[in-house]
Amino acid sequence: MRLSRYFLPVLKETPSEAQIVSHRLMLRAGMIKQSSAGIYSWLPLGYKVLKNIETIVHEEQIRAGHIPMLMPTLQPADLWRESGRYDDYGEEMLRITDRHKRDMLYGPTNEEMITDIFRAHVGSYKDLPLTLYHIQWKFRDEIRPRFGVMRGREFLMKDGYNFDIDKDAALHAYNRHLVSYLRTYERMGLQAIPMRADSGPIGGDDTHEFLVLADTGESEVFYDSEITDLKFGDRAIDYDSVEECRAVLDEFTSRYARTDETHDEAEFAKVPEARRRTARGIEVGQIFYFGTKYSEAMGAVVDNGKGGKVPVHMGSHGIGVSRLLGAIIEASHDDKGIIWPEGVTPFHCGIVNLRQGDTATDAACAALYARITELGLEPLYDDREERAGGKFATMDLIGLPWRITVGPRGLANGLVELTSRRTGDSEEMTPEAAVSRIAEIYGKL
RNA sequence: CGGGGCGUAGCGCAGUCUGGUAGCGCAUCUGUUUUGGGAACAGAGGGUCGUAGGUUCGAAUCCUAUCGCCCCGACCA
Structure with missing residues (x-):
């Protein structure tokens, strides 16, 4: 993209x-514009990052065997009356009445709707296990957005729902999600630590939250410092293997790591003092694994193959897609601005023409632009x-x-400059070498 | 929802106390000179002062109502 033709306010x-x-930088970088409190337009640069994050989430979900779909933002209130959550959810739920005076709501989550879909079309244990997910806008009418x-x-969220024949199968789904989430966050350049959490209005028995450490975080967390040394990395995993998924879960959750909601001083004290961290x-x-909470309330049952019907065991799993932009920036910036991890960056590299209008400089920039584009990468050419x-x-x-960076001074010696935003290190090299380095960085060699 | 603050040009602000026909910086446009870390000079455009009433000869300024936004708290992915 040529910056002169782009929209980057x-x-x-x-x-x-x-x-x-993160909020300041997103506004300054022309990524978002506030529409009203807690509701934003995504300007081109922000939209690009949002889509990159969404793509990573999709790829990792599909890799784990989960099936993408899309449910509406507006839901009928009756579904929520059935589960009992219409009243429980309170003022946070945005309620709407249509022209026929039917009660509707802008969905804050989709357990009811997915359960309704499930019970309409699935009746046999042979159709299980099944995990469906979507990435859709949600609305929670926060008292004070900030x-x-x-x-x-309004926020974009991936939410997924697993349906299994019994608790053991559902716990495997739980473990599988934990593994897939580890991969997902690492691809975005984030370290997100799974911590034992509180189930809140979703309800349920077993739940972990994934937290990115940052000074501006809303939750106080307590953990064993060993946990930050863990990397999922590139390891191959068979998502169908109960043992493999379980082993990863054990590895990543055996050390103490909790939010303030579930924090237990006595347990925390067992961690060697030098490794205790509060952040x-x-x-x-x-x-979440929540068992049969919704399936019982809403009649989502299957034949168990033994002449009986049993409610399915379910879990749900969410990733805050739009929130991740803020989290990534909180975790990766300096006083000059944002530092995007390669996995989510809106453009793979910038090309800076220091002498616009100079024939040689313009030509060198154009050549770089063409070469990098041919690699299947996207440069932003200023x-x-x-x-x-x-x-x-x-x-x-x-x-x-x-x-x-391309200027007449370096070009006189046939050189351009490649600079890392993260380290600030610059290196002079030929344009060909710069293209090769970019290709190498993004695995395009 | 309790407490506090703010709405004046695209952005950041002054002017409001003490009423007198709206200003500064940045950005934008034109021109000239510049050109390796947010240039200089000259000129130009852009605002029903959040909205609606009221007081007054006269309201950004005073009064009333209303809408919006931000911060602290409670709440929350």
Whole structure:
């Protein structure tokens, strides 16, 4: 993309409504624009990152054997009356009446709706196990939205639901989700620690929250420092293997790691003192096993193959897709702006033309642009009539992980400069070498 | 919902106390000179002062109502 043709309304000054760094940077980098409290438009740059995150979530869900679909944002109130949650959910649920005076609501989650779909079409144990998920906008009418997309009222969320014949099978689904979530967050350049959590209004017996450590996190967390050394990495895993999934779960949850809701001082005291950590975390996902809570209330039963009918065992699992943008920025920025991990960056690299209009410089930039595009990567080429300082400041602000700087001075020796946004290290090299390095970084060799 | 604050140009703000026909910086547009970390000069455009009533010869300014936004708290992915 040529910056001169793009829509990137960056702000030099910080809008006064933004308090925390991710919100400020998202506004300044022209990623979002507030529409009303806790509701945002996603401008092109923000939309691109949002889609990248969404894509990673989809890929990892599908890899784990989960099936994508899409349910509506508006739901009939009757479904929620059936489960008993219409009253339980309270003021957070946005209630709407249609022209026929039917009670509707803007879904804050989808347990009821998916259970309704399930019971309409699935009747036999032979159809199990089954895990369906979707990525859809949700609405929770927070009393006080804040922190930009980290706690908006409207938010994009992946929510998935597993249906299994018994508790053991459902717990395997639970474990499988935990593994897939570890992979998902790591691909985004995040370390998200699974912590024992509280089930809240979803209800249920077993639940873990995934937290990204950041000073601005809303939850206080307590953990054994050994846990931050764990990496899921590149390991191959058979998602159908109960043992393999279980082993990963054990590995990642055996050390002490809890939010303040479930924190237990006596247990925490058993962790060697030097490894005890108290910090703050941003919740970016949660998994639940809740058994037959919804299936019993709503009659989601299957033939068990022995002449009887049993309610299915269920769990649900969420990833806060839009919230992740804020979490990633909180975890990855400096005083100049955002630093995108390669996995989610809106553009793979920037090309900065220091002398727009200079024949040789323009040609070198155009050639770089073409080569990188041919690799299947997307560069952002700053071809504006702008001074060097302004171009650098924009690139630093929007946080592209790599920048190729092209100017007459270096070009006289046949060289361009490749700069890492994260370390600030620069290296002079030929344009060909720069293209190779970019290709290598993104696994395109 | 309790407490506090703020709505004036795209963004950041002054002006409000003490009423007199709206201003500064950045951004935008034009021109000239510049050009490796947010350039300089000259000029230009842009605001029914959140909205609606009221007081007054006259309201951004005073009064009333209302809408919106932000912060602290309770609540929450």
